[in-house]
Amino acid sequence: MKPVPFRYVRADSLEEVLDALSEHGDEAKVLAGGQSLGPLLNLRLATPAVLVDINRVPELGGAPRDEGVAVTVPAMTRQRDAERSAVLATRCPMVTQALPFVAHSTIRNRGTVGGSLAHADPAAELPTVATALDAEFTARSTRGVRVIPAADFFRSFFTSELAEDEVLVSVRFPARTSGEGTAWVEFAPRHGDFAIVGVAAKVGLDGSGVVTAARLVYSGVAETPYRATEAEEALVGQAPTPEAMVAAGAAAAAACRPPADLLGSSEYRQNLIQLLTARALQSAAESARRSE
Template sequence: MKPAPFEYVAPTTLAEALDVLDTHGDEVKILAGGQSLGPLLNLRLATPSVLVDINRVPGLDRIEVDDGHLRVGALVRQRAAERSAVLGGAAPLAVEALHSVGHIGIRNRGTLAGSIAHADPSAEMPAVLTVLGGSVRAVSRAGDRTIPAAALFQTYFTTVLEPEEMVVEVLLPRRPVRTGHAWLEFAQRHGDFAIVGVGAVVTLDEDGRCRAARVVCTGVDSVPFDASEVAATLVGSPVDGDACAAVADAVARTCQPGTDVFADASYRRRLIRSLVPRALQAAGRRAQGEADGE
């Protein structure tokens, strides 16, 4: 199929892009990488009257560290982020998860910010933003605001972003000392959306016990499923097999996964019980390796 007719606008400044958004509101879609939007247009699941292509807007393709945060511009391609030494040093979980996003051809065009704004609950980047405690900066003609991940996602493919707002950068906190990470997922084939994905972050104290732990799952809710309150039960304990299995069991009992053509709810819970302990223990080992100077 082909897209429904639309007006194509290619602004060369951020102000011009915001003018288009302010004028057309709900009738406009933003084109950055187009790897999610393109199929929606072709299937006519999205029928905007105006398409605003932001690829000519300068200054949105940078990865920078500023004030203790990593700033990833809205036009940073996933492949560039995946290969960034800056991102790998400050937020290695993001790089690890990016390896599982589609295929290289998709990552060459798709943007990290675009995946987050698309808000697919099976996608990796919304979960990464959530487990790292990140946020997005959105701007409009009325001003700008920073939206934490916990407040960003509402339901399937829906965020709190207003029609006249545009995400200009993703903000990720720098990795604390003695902190390890892990991303694991299960899909029918590499590059497919995961049936279940798990991101874990573990910080150890000087005695090698858990000081903080976070876990977020994909594919089990209408938004990234933040199980960090459950993971926090590890605090003060070694990150060992029994403790991690108990966390996984609690996460599986807490979530309410749905059933679709790929898996039913019980199978998704089995995947959680398998992936969560492995992710937590892998994150714990990496945190210990950092503490030991490895």
């Protein structure tokens, strides 16, 4: 199948992007890396009248920027460049831990960080990581600038908080603090496939090794990245023992009602939540001990 005919607008500045989106509204679609939009166009699941190509917009590109307490990643940063960024590896290691699981390197060469987030696929790695790290999204339109917390950004399956005339400009990931460790663990049929379940775990330890803060966010189990708040709260004040981690996994699985699909039943996903949570917590706790 081929896409329906569309008008192609190659924007050379952010102003041109905003003007095109303002003029065409829900008739327009932004084209970033095209790794999700391309297949949707070919299958005619997306039928925009206008495609606004943002690949040559200088204001949307560039390398991740170290701001000390956070790293700002321009929307058009290729996933592969983010994966290789020393700034992200040092300041926001969860991003670096998760990116190798996003598709294959050839897809990451074109796919962008902003495209993955704007696409809002609940099975994707980056939306889950952004939620776990309390990232902030900067969106622009001719109406102005908005900063949207990750907790409010993902609305439903493939639906973000971005309005039709808004473009995602950048995402800001808070930097890891001392005593904090992170991990990304997932289970997929084959490496590079979308995971059936993925877990982003963040653990803060005090000087005596007791958990001061925990964050557990899952991909593939709900219509947006799913946060297991009860399991997080149960971990705080405890030593991160294998028993505590297994109990956290059980609590997270019990609180969640994942959807069933061809890849697995709801119960199968709950089993994965339980298993992967313990693994992710162990890895995050080890990384927290190293960062003290």
